[in-house]
Amino acid sequence: MVPINSEVENKIYPLYVLEERLKPEGFVIGSNWDYEKGYFDMKIDDDGIYYFLRIPFYAVAGSLDYPGVTVRVDQPFLLAHQYQRGYDEEGAGGALRGAFDQFQSPVNADADVPDEYVETGREIMKKVERLLLPGS
Template structure:
């Protein structure tokens, strides 16, 4: 993980505004959200795993599943996941539904970030800063 200090840290916005602003840039809400925190993820590369710019946030007023929730942005960072090649050795078979977990466990959930990705991540954060800090719709 590589932290990317940003002017966005500790700034507060309505979550729906952030979604509308960041989706066109290629961000999506990451799958690791809970009722009081979450993140926006931007997939940069998938070379021997996946590299993301992640902008985490925490709830300051409301809950994530309610309209109008206010969130505070935290320090962005670059995250790299390296996935296993071949079969997953931790497959769990569901005995009631005869289903199985098709997703592999990461070989290394905090893999080394390739050095050529770091400037790209910094530029993505700068683009988000420019968009959000100059926006008149800031909440």
């Protein structure tokens, strides 16, 4: 995990505003959210390791399943997950095998992040700042 400094850290937004501005840029709300916290994730690359830029957020007024919830953005970071390659690289395992593989644990949940991806993450966060901060 590599923390990325950003001007959006500790800023408060209605969640729908973040969704309206970040989803068109390729961010998705990660499936590992709960009622108090969640993450906007952007997959940067997959070269045998998945590289993600993750922007965490926490509910400050309401809960994440509540319309109109307000959230505070926490420090963004880069994350690298190295997944085990399946027994069948050609895909002959079919849909059933794919259904099981999507839930596999990473071989290395905190793989190293090369400098080129750190720079890419910083560039993406500069764009996020322009989208979210007035006058940026």
